[in-house]
Structures are given as structure tokens and as C-alpha cells.
Amino acid sequence: MVAGLSAWRLLAAPQDAGAHATLRFGARLAAVLVPLQIIAGDMHGLNTLEHQPAKVAALEAIWHTERGVALTLVGIPNEETGRTDYALMLPKAGSLILAHDANAEIKGLDAFKDRIRTLAPVSRARRYRMRPC
Numbered sequence: 001m002v003a004g005l006s007a008w009r010l011l012a013a014p015q016d017a018g019a020h021a022t023l024r025f026g027a028r029l030a031a032v033l034v035p036l037q038i039i040a041g042d043m044h045g046l047n048t049l050e051h052q053p054a055k056v057a058a059l060e061a062i063w064h065t066e067r068g069v070a071l072t073l074v075g076i077p078n079e080e081t082g083r084t085d086y087a088l089m090l091p092k093a094g095s096l097i098l099a100h101d102a103n104a105e106i107k108g109l110d111a112f113k114d115r116i117r118t119l120a121p122v123s124r125a126r127r128y129r130m131r132p133c
């Protein structure tokens with residue numbers, strides 16, 4: 001935000017020394033915080049996979065337990081057929097991101113049939129908003 005506002009200010013006043021300094025500060029801050037955020041997010045994901053695998057299966061719309069799970073970028077969950085319609089998927093990327101192994105076995109919703117009534121609210125909200133990256 002700081003860097004963005006500084007860059008916007010520089011468009012209007014290219015010689016503004018304060019905006020230059022603030023832009024440099026924002027860029028340096030981002031250079032430090034972005035890698036830390038990536039590491040913290042990855043650690044949180046690994047923890048969630050270990051302690052709440054049903055939540056991961058619902059959020060990622062992983063219908064069946066399998067190895068080399070694809071990462072679903074966007075799609076419409078279909079509970080009746082047990083699949084995601086119109087899905088744009090990256091093969092094996094789900095397992096790679098979730099377990100750091102492209103061939104890792106990830107539990108699907110079929111492993112939690114006795115505990116999950118419906119997937120729709122969780123997965124639809126996630127799919128319809130699409131992934132930021």
C-alpha cells in the first residue's frame with residue numbers, strides 16, 4: 001500500500017523526494033515480508049493438512065482420495081456427481097503444494113462421508129472467488 005501510494009504520487013510529481021524515499025521503503029519492506037508470508041502460509045497449510053484433512057478436502061474440492069491430486073484453479077462443485085464441473089486444473093500441483101510431493105496421497109471427501117453433510121458452502125465460495133495466484 002505504501003509503495004503503491006508513493007508510485008501514484010510520483011506520477012503526479014516525479015521530483016517529489018519524499019515519495020521516492022517512501023517508495024524505496026515500501027519496496028524494501030515488501031522484499032522482506034513477502035518471503036516471510038510465503039513461509040508462514042506454507043507452514044499453516046501443512047499444519048491444516050495434518051490436523052484438519054477434511055477441511056482441506058472441502059476447500060480444495062478433492063472428491064476422492066488419490067495420489068498426485070490436481071490443483072483446481074476454478075470450477076463449479078457438483079455434489080451429485082462427486083466432481084468439479086468446468087474445472088481448470090493443474091495436474092499433480094495439489095499434492096505438490098499440500099504435501100511437497102507431487103505423488104503424495106491426499107485424502108478426499110470420500111474418506112469423510114460420515115462427517116461431512118455438504119460441501120457446497122465451503123467449496124463454492126472458494127471456487128467462485130477464483131485463486132489469486
